[in-house]
Amino acid sequence: MKSNKKLIEILRNISKVIQENKQFLTDLDAAIGDGDHGLNMSKGFKAFDEKVLTLVEKDCGSILKTLAMTLISTVGGASGPLYGTAFLKASIVVNGKMNLDNEDILKMFEEMIGGIKMRGKGERGEKTMLDSIIPAYDSLKESFGSGKDVVQAFRTATEQAFEGVEFTKTIKATKGRASYLGDRSIGHQDPGATSSYLMINAVYETLKK
Numbered sequence: 408m409k410s411n412k413k414l415i416e417i418l419r420n421i422s423k424v425i426q427e428n429k430q431f432l433t434d435l436d437a438a439i440g441d442g443d444h445g446l447n448m449s450k451g452f453k454a455f456d457e458k459v460l461t462l463v464e465k466d467c468g469s470i471l472k473t474l475a476m477t478l479i480s481t482v483g484g485a486s487g488p489l490y491g492t493a494f495l496k497a498s499i500v501v502n503g504k505m506n507l508d509n510e511d512i513l514k515m516f517e518e519m520i521g522g523i524k525m526r527g528k529g530e531r532g533e534k535t536m537l538d539s540i541i542p543a544y545d546s547l548k549e550s551f552g553s554g555k556d557v558v559q560a561f562r563t564a565t566e567q568a569f570e571g572v573e574f575t576k577t578i579k580a581t582k583g584r585a586s587y588l589g590d591r592s593i594g595h596q597d598p599g600a601t602s603s604y605l606m607i608n609a610v611y612e613t614l615k616k
């Protein structure tokens with residue numbers, strides 16, 4: 408199967424997982440934020456689902472760009488522009504490509520992380536989505552470097568993203584709304600780190616089929 412078709416399958420599965428976890432993500436955000444993360448994400452991905460049929464013959468860059476613009480225009484709150492920027496940056500490195508290799512995957516992650524850092528002025532360890540995405544990226548890089556196949560690589564990356572979510576329970580938020588709580592944010596897992604983990608896991612689940 409061509410990567411552009413696979414990418415669409417992955418994004419549809421991400422959307423499905425986001426819809427299934429809408430309440431969970433919202434509950435996590437209710438504890439340390441304003442209780443809308445699941446609503447925001449589900450709204451954005453639903454809007455993307457409505458466009459997906461127009462994308463089946465498109466290249467990977469166009470697909471990701473459509474997702475990015477959809478998230479930026481439909482998702483309120485911090486996560487819309489952050490994820491939107493991430494996917495927009497990723498779209499640029501795969502512009503015009505119908506097939507993706509491991510090198511492309513790493514470059515996409517690098518760009519996504521760079522985009523989130525730039526837009527949110529954050530770093531790893533601030534209790535955000537970066538705390539699950541960066542460990543996943545590090546793990547993918549190591550796995551590809553040691554010759555693991557893409558499915559194995561994403562399985563380990565998913566585990567590392569999950570560890571990252573667990574780690575967010577132990578630290579205080581210094582970015583986003585949760586930072587208003589200061590030390591009281593400790594003990595809660597970050598909603599955005601959780602949605603990132605769910606997305607990375609959806610990539611793995613789709614690839615292993």
Ligand code: ADP
Binds near residue numbers: 483523534584598
């Ligand atoms: P809002 O906080 O505006 O209501 P959401 O609830 O949809 O937006 O998203 C909150 C999530 O966004 C947080 O859990 C965190 O992971 C992420 N986030 C917030 N600010 C930043 C930032 N500056 N950098 C990276 N991620 C951030």
Ligand code: MG
Binds near residue numbers: 441
């Ligand atoms: Mg919120």
Ligand code: MG
Binds near residue numbers: 441443483485
């Ligand atoms: Mg909000």
